[in-house]
Every structure is written in structure tokens, then in C-alpha cells.
Amino acid sequence: MTLSRDQIAARLAEAGYIADGELATAVSLMQLLKRPLLLEGEAGVGKTEVAKALASVHSTELIRLQCYEGLDQAAALYEWNYQRQLLAIEAHKVEAGGVRMADIEDQIFSEKYLLERPLLAAIRRERPPVLLIDEVDRADEEFEAFLLELLSDWQVSIPELGTITAVSIPHVVLTSNGTRELSDALRRRCLYHYVDYPDVDREARIITAHLPAAGASLSLQIARMVEKIRKEELRKVPGVAETLDWAAALVGLDVRDLREAPEAVHETLMCLLKTREDKARFKPEVTQRLLGRVA
Secondary structure (H helix, E strand, C coil), X not given: CCCCHHHHHHHHHHCCCCCCHHHHHHHHHHHHHCCCEEEECCCCCCHHHHHHHHHHHCCCCEEEEECCCCCCHHHHCEEECHHHHHHHHHHHHHHCCCCCHHHHHHHHCCHHHEEECHHHHHHCCCCCCEEEEECHHHCCHHHHHHHHHHHHHCEEEECCCEEEECCCCCEEEEEECCCCCCXXXXXXXXXXXXXXXXXXXXXHHHHHHHCHHHHHHHHXXXXXXXXXXXXXXXXXXXXXXXXXHHHHHHHHCCCCCXXXXXXXXXHHHHHCCXXXXXXXXXXXXXXXXXXXXXX
């Protein structure tokens, strides 16, 4: 059964992810059309969390493939357990000196010695999992081409075992931070949504959802302050995860109103500012100036 946009938004909220209307629509269409969903945006805006929440919505397993430069098929698809294979060969030599090599090969290149990696595991599950292909832009173009073939045919070829066809089609979420341009072929294969930093109201709801102790008033103040900070000339703009860390710190210090605790606000900005340059830029007077704009 395909869930509507409003149902998806409600289910994601129950899982702790506050989605806007466009993202909820994208996820709903992803289910309807059974297409991968490509989420692009700056680091820290919550792209990975979409997949985690989606796994909770469907009460299914989350299988994650973390991409990196030099990622190859062996790390993403499957490998043979070489150590166990060598031990098995030695055991055969001891137990049956006249055994044929072909018989040994048939045994050691079997399911027993196959190590599933994320992509193979995802297509062999009885219940469709959520397959998160995280930071696909960090992998090289050759791996992207291989990935495209898998997402198109939902089958893989293992020379020793033959063609393995998907038992079920996983819910696929790909994320990209835009470190390199993805191919047109991959983009055509996927539905697309750009995940931006949340607006003030939605970020306040995110804080409240994760930290009920913050309360509506403080959550709104924090969201407004973070919005002001993001507009400053920063080397690394704080994401939602940093906002939640900061909110947790303020709640832990029993801050109830940012304007009444300027010292605590300034001292805890280390939760948001993650480079030496950004910390140096934020003098106490800068913090005070921004606090003056938080109604």
C-alpha cells in the first residue's frame, strides 16, 4: 500500500524526522513508482536521517553503504572468505589426498564462503530493506556506472555462482553532498529532492521532537539564533545535528531564555562552530549582536 504525502509526513514525524511537504511528496512518489530517491544538499541538513526514519516507517532493516574514493565492487557487493577457503583446502588435503581440484572448487566457491556486502545483502532480503547509499558523490565514476546497472536490472553476476536476481526490491535512498557532479544517467534513474537547511519553524519543531525538555519557546529562540548564525560568513555552516547538540547543551545548563544567559550562549557556541576561523570570528560582541535580534 502506498502512503499519501500526509501519511508519510506523519509517519516520519513519529520516527523523529520533521519533513517539509516537498520531501514527503518525494518519499510518497518513491514508494508509488518504486524508484530510488536521490537527496542532494549540504552536509548536515539531515539527508542520511531520511533513510533511517524511512526504515522505521516501514519497520524494516536499514542497510548502509558508505561511499568513499576508491570504493570497488568487492567492498560494496561481495567478497569470498579467503581465510576459510584456505583452511578448507588444507583440510581436504589432509582428509582425502586424492580429491580432485574441481570438487574442492565447487565446495569453496559456495554460499558457505560468500561474504555479503551491502548491495548484495539488500537484494537478497525477503522483506524489502531500506538501502542507503550514502555520499555517492565520493565514489568514482566507474563505481557509479556499476551502481547504475544494479539499480536498473536488480540483479548481479557472480562468476562462481551465476546471476543472482533480487528477491525483493529495496527502498533505495542515495545522498550527495555535491563534491562532484553526478552523471546524467544516474540522475535520470532516480527521483530527486534537494534538502535545504530547515526554516525557523521547522527547525524549532525538530528541536522539540528530539528534546521535549527544551519547550516551544526556547526551541524557537534556538532556531532563530541558528538561522542568524548561518547567515554569517562561516567556513562551515552548522547543520541540524549541531543545532540539536547545542540545544541539548543549553537544556543541560538549565538555560530557559537565550537573552538572559548571554555568557552560556557564547560559551556553548563550540557546539555549532567547528573551525578555528569560525570560532575566532565569533567574539562576545558578535554573539550579543545576534542575540539582540532574537525576539
